Amino acid sequence: MFHSTTSRGLTLAEIGHHRLRDSPFAGRGQTGRITLAAVVLRPRGKARVAVAALLAAVAAAAAGCGTASAYADPPAAVGTRAPAVAAAAPLPLAGKIVGIDPGHNGRNHTDPSFLNHQVWNGREQEDCDTTGTATDGGYTEALFNFQVAGYLRADLIKDGARVVMTRTTNDGIGPCVNQRASIINASHADVAVDIHADGAPSWGRGFTVLEPVADGPNDRVIASSARLAADVRAAMLTGTAMPVSNYDGKDGTKLRDDLAGLNLTTVPKILIEAGNMKNPADAAMLTSAAFQRQVAAVLLRAIVMFLR
Ligand SMILES: [Zn+2]
Numbered sequence: 001m002f003h004s005t006t007s008r009g010l011t012l013a014e015i016g017h018h019r020l021r022d023s024p025f026a027g028r029g030q031t032g033r034i035t036l037a038a039v040v041l042r043p044r045g046k047a048r049v050a051v052a053a054l055l056a057a058v059a060a061a062a063a064g065c066g067t068a069s070a071y072a073d074p075p076a077a078v079g080t081r082a083p084a085v086a087a088a089a090p091l092p093l094a095g096k097i098v099g100i101d102p103g104h105n106g107r108n109h110t111d112p113s114f115l116n117h118q119v120w121n122g123r124e125q126e127d128c129d130t131t132g133t134a135t136d137g138g139y140t141e142a143l144f145n146f147q148v149a150g151y152l153r154a155d156l157i158k159d160g161a162r163v164v165m166t167r168t169t170n171d172g173i174g175p176c177v178n179q180r181a182s183i184i185n186a187s188h189a190d191v192a193v194d195i196h197a198d199g200a201p202s203w204g205r206g207f208t209v210l211e212p213v214a215d216g217p218n219d220r221v222i223a224s225s226a227r228l229a230a231d232v233r234a235a236m237l238t239g240t241a242m243p244v245s246n247y248d249g250k251d252g253t254k255l256r257d258d259l260a261g262l263n264l265t266t267v268p269k270i271l272i273e274a275g276n277m278k279n280p281a282d283a284a285m286l287t288s289a290a291f292q293r294q295v296a297a298v299l300l301r302a303i304v305m306f307l308r
Contacts, residue, residue: 090160091159092159092304092308093156093159093160093304093307094161096162096307097161097162097164097188097190098161098164098189098190098192098193099164099165099192099193099267100149100153101149101166101184101192102145102148102167102195103132103141103271104129104130104131104132104140104141104142104145104196105129106142106146106169106170106172107171107172108129108131108132108174110173111173114173115128115131116128117176119176119178121177121259122264123215123257123258123263124258126260128176129174129176129177132196132199133197133198133199133277133278135277135283135286136278136280136283137283137287139277139283139286139287141196141199143170144286144287146170147292148274149195151296151297152195152295152299155297156303159300164183164184164189166180166183176260177260180194180260181260181264181265182264184265184269185265185267188267189267190268191228191267191268191303193232193299194210194271195272195295196272196274197273197277197282198248198273198278200247200278202276202279203247204246204248204278205243205245205246205279205282206243206246206252206276207236207244207252207273207274207275208248208252208253208254208272208273209229209249209252209253209254209271210229210249210255210256210273211226211229211253211254211255211256211262212257212259212263212265212269213257215257215263217263217265218262218263218264218265221268224306225265225270228269228303228306229253231302231303232272232298233252235298235302235305236252236274236298239294239298239301240291240294240295242282242285245276268306272295
C-alpha cells in the first residue's frame with residue numbers, strides 16, 4: 001500500500017453507483033422488504049398466515065452471514081401477528097456509526113507535491129499520502145479499496161448503520177492520511193476499517209490485518225482494536241479463499257506504529273491489507289468483483305460481531 005506505483009490507463013467512469021449497490025446482500029435486503037410489505041397488505045385469515053410463513057421462510061433461506069435474525073423472524077414467531085413481529089425486528093447495526101477509509105485516491109498520482117507534503121502521524125512526520133500500488137495489469141489499489149468500500153457501505157446501511165467515508169469518489173486527490181483519521185474521529189464512529197491491498201514482492205501471498213500500538217491519542221482503543229482485528233482475521237479465513245500473509249506479520253495480524261490512520265485513531269480501528277497486488281494469484285482475486293464483495297461481507301460480519 002505504500003509503494004509508489006503510478007496507476008495506468010484506468011477508466012474511472014466505470015465506477016457506477018449501480019455497481020456499488022450490487023452487493024452480496026442485495027437479495028437478502030430486498031427479500032426482507034418484500035416480506036414485510038406482503039404481510040402487511042395480505043387479506044385476513046389463514047391465507048395471510050400461510051403466505052406470511054412462506055415469505056418468512058424464503059427470507060430466512062435468503063439471509064446469510066450471521067445477520068439473518070434482523071431480516072427473517074423464525075417461522076414460529078409469525079403467527080397471526082406477523083406484521084407487528086416483522087416491524088419490530090431491529091436492524092443489527094441500528095444506531096451505530098461505522099467509519100470506512102478506502103486508502104489512497106484515483107488521481108493521487110497527478111499531484112506529487114500534494115502527496116509529498118509532510119503531516120503529523122502521531123509519532124513523526126510522514127507524507128500526506130501515496131499513490132497506492134497496482135497489479136501488473138494496471139488495476140489500481142485505489143480502485144480496489146474504493147470498490148470494497150462501496151459494497152461494504154451498502155451492506156452496512158442495509159443493516160441500519162450510519163456510514164462515514166473518508167472519500168466518496170475514486171477520481172479525486174487525497175485527503176491526507178491524518179485528515180482521514182480526523183474525519184472518522186469527528187464522527188464518533190463506534191468502529192472503523194481502513195481498506196488497502198499491498199504491493200509486495202511477487203512471491204508473497206495473503207492478507208494481513210494491521211493493529212494500532214499505543215501512542216497517546218489511540219490509548220483507549222488498543223484493546224478494542226485488537227479484538228476487531230481478531231474478528232476480521234477469522235472472518236477472512238472463513239469468508240474468502242485468501243490465505244494469511246506468508247511475508248508480513250504473523251498468522252494474519254501485525255502491530256504497526258507508523259500509520260497515521262492507526263496512530264491517531266480515537267475509535268476502534270484496523271487496517272486490512274487484503275492481499276498482494278503484485279502476486280498473480282492474489283491479483284486475480286483482488287480484481288474480481290466476487291472477491292471484492294466477499295471482503296465487504298467479511299468486514300460486515302466482523303463489524304456486527306464486534307458491536308454485538
Ligand atoms: Zn494502500
